[in-house]
Amino acid sequence: MSTIKEYLTNDHRNCDELFASMEEVANTSLQTAKEVTQKFIDASERHFQMEERVMFAEFEQKTGMTQGPTAMMRHEHEQMRGLMKQLIDAIEEDNKDKFFGTTETLMILLQQHNMKEEQMLYTMAQQHLSAESNRIVDMMDSMIVE
Amino acid sequence: MELAGLSTDQAPPISAPLRFFLTAPFFAILAGILILLSDSSTLFSRYSIESIAITHAITIGFLGFVMLGALMQMLPVLAGVKIYKIKTITLYSHIILVLGVVFMVYGLYFSEPFINLLAAIFLVFGFLTLLIPMLVALKDVNNFSPTVKAINTSLIFAIISILIGGYLLFGYFTGTITHIHLIVADIHSVWAIFGFVGILIIGVAFQVIPMFYVAPRFKPFCKRRVVHIISAGLLVWAFLNIFFPEYEYIAKTWVSLFFFAFASAVWVKLNNRRRPTSDVTVWYWRTSSIFMCIGFFAWVFNSYLDDAYIVIISVIIGGGFILSIMIGMLYKIVPFLVWFHLNAKGYMSIPTMNEMTNKKISIAQFILYLLSVVGFIFSYFYPAILVYSALSFIISMVLLEYNIIKPVLVYIKTIKTKPDFDMSAFDMKV
Numbered sequence: 001m002s003t004i005k006e007y008l009t010n011d012h013r014n015c016d017e018l019f020a021s022m023e024e025v026a027n028t029s030l031q032t033a034k035e036v037t038q039k040f041i042d043a044s045e046r047h048f049q050m051e052e053r054v055m056f057a058e059f060e061q062k063t064g065m066t067q068g069p070t071a072m073m074r075h076e077h078e079q080m081r082g083l084m085k086q087l088i089d090a091i092e093e094d095n096k097d098k099f100f101g102t103t104e105t106l107m108i109l110l111q112q113h114n115m116k117e118e119q120m121l122y123t124m125a126q127q128h129l130s131a132e133s134n135r136i137v138d139m140m141d142s143m144i145v146e
Numbered sequence: 147m148e149l150a151g152l153s154t155d156q157a158p159p160i161s162a163p164l165r166f167f168l169t170a171p172f173f174a175i176l177a178g179i180l181i182l183l184s185d186s187s188t189l190f191s192r193y194s195i196e197s198i199a200i201t202h203a204i205t206i207g208f209l210g211f212v213m214l215g216a217l218m219q220m221l222p223v224l225a226g227v228k229i230y231k232i233k234t235i236t237l238y239s240h241i242i243l244v245l246g247v248v249f250m251v252y253g254l255y256f257s258e259p260f261i262n263l264l265a266a267i268f269l270v271f272g273f274l275t276l277l278i279p280m281l282v283a284l285k286d287v288n289n290f291s292p293t294v295k296a297i298n299t300s301l302i303f304a305i306i307s308i309l310i311g312g313y314l315l316f317g318y319f320t321g322t323i324t325h326i327h328l329i330v331a332d333i334h335s336v337w338a339i340f341g342f343v344g345i346l347i348i349g350v351a352f353q354v355i356p357m358f359y360v361a362p363r364f365k366p367f368c369k370r371r372v373v374h375i376i377s378a379g380l381l382v383w384a385f386l387n388i389f390f391p392e393y394e395y396i397a398k399t400w401v402s403l404f405f406f407a408f409a410s411a412v413w414v415k416l417n418n419r420r421r422p423t424s425d426v427t428v429w430y431w432r433t434s435s436i437f438m439c440i441g442f443f444a445w446v447f448n449s450y451l452d453d454a455y456i457v458i459i460s461v462i463i464g465g466g467f468i469l470s471i472m473i474g475m476l477y478k479i480v481p482f483l484v485w486f487h488l489n490a491k492g493y494m495s496i497p498t499m500n501e502m503t504n505k506k507i508s509i510a511q512f513i514l515y516l517l518s519v520v521g522f523i524f525s526y527f528y529p530a531i532l533v534y535s536a537l538s539f540i541i542s543m544v545l546l547e548y549n550i551i552k553p554v555l556v557y558i559k560t561i562k563t564k565p566d567f568d569m570s571a572f573d574m575k576v
Contacts, residue, residue: 016357016360016420017360017420019360020360020420020421021420023421023422023423024420024422027422027423075490079486079489079490082489082494097500097501098498100423100500101497101498101499101500101501102498103423104423104498104499104500105482105485105498105499107358107421108358108478108482108499109482109486111357111358112223114357115223115224115353115357116223116226119224119225119226119289119291119294120226120289123288123289
């Protein structure tokens, strides 16, 4: 079974692939990109919730740190949720400039967020939660998105 | 591992990197004006005072400033480090470095020994007040990724090159330029360009290209070994250059081969990227890879020609390879920082990154820049085109400044007019 770090890092790459597919389709026609955009948003939302409701919660309980790194990551999740709403707006308005302007911003935000998680937070989480690693990965894997 | 490493106030204030980014094009414009006013024959001698002054307006004033700004921004993200008193340090070091570059150009041009002394002190002090806290902060990092290792190595090369640079500039105060100065100047320039800048670019590219362009990752061998191999090559080169100059080309070939391998890897990764967008930053990466390949081969080949073309090679490597990466990065980082800091302050209806810069101007800027670099290279053979190349360079840098000031004006305007519901009360300090 993969560790918390491996599991969530792989999920980042899955989301990246969906992001690229979304841009690929949108590049030809924005209207046909609705489905794949929703797919990307759903996958990202699932990832955010796996962290917020499972991993961050366990990490905060174990370390007692509720205002530290996890708070910052939750805040950045909110920023990304805002941008994802704008992606749907851009499709509805059929505004390609707005769509790609938003994906550009989202991409950088997403990647610098992922870097912080992969370089630091996941490593910290793996250290503190190593004994419960399998249980936490199981919980994330079977989580139902709210 | 420091648990507080990732805290909400960890990113530096927006003013810290921006003051460095916004100043950089002004030094490039200064360099352009100096080229315009200089006689072409003096510029084609590497050791002429004019060449040294103009080179440093670009290498310190533009490249150095952009790299320092980028390091401040990237270190917290890439390594989770918090740089001690970053706001105060950047404020003062920025002023000191600006004065340092201005003094250096003035002191050299007008042969003012005392001004050269001030320049040496200001530049060494200005760089070290930033670089040493960065190096110290990196000591606490446990998860040493290949990128962090590369940054660490590059900072060590930077500090050595700067100290050597200070020593060389001090020579213009005492008025004693000896044979030793010439050998040391070689080490200074090669280690600064390949050790500091080259290794930094390689380390950042490992992380940035696969992530931002959804491109294939670099091979583990490349990520783990290339920095060591190049660093060893640079050390061997310095040794050969001092004691066995007739064999230095061996180390040059060694270093160049690995930079060449890296440049071709960048090209291939960009070809295989998943993201379809091809904006000016992709063009800049590609331009940079091409100049990197040409530059390194020319550098090795130049050994057989008694270093006759070293000025052209400096233009290819400094102006073509490095400058283009820095400009490309500015187009991404400045609008992003503005968006990120405004959004974090609770402003939701802000322009997207793409709307903050003028796309047409960035294309014009790219073309003018490219023309100027090619023009500078050929002006060695056709001096008449030097003036046009310098003009093209100046205009391209003015356009660059315009395009990076534009997002900053959006930031200032938004903060002043508060266009939507102000959520600053809930502000997470970013």
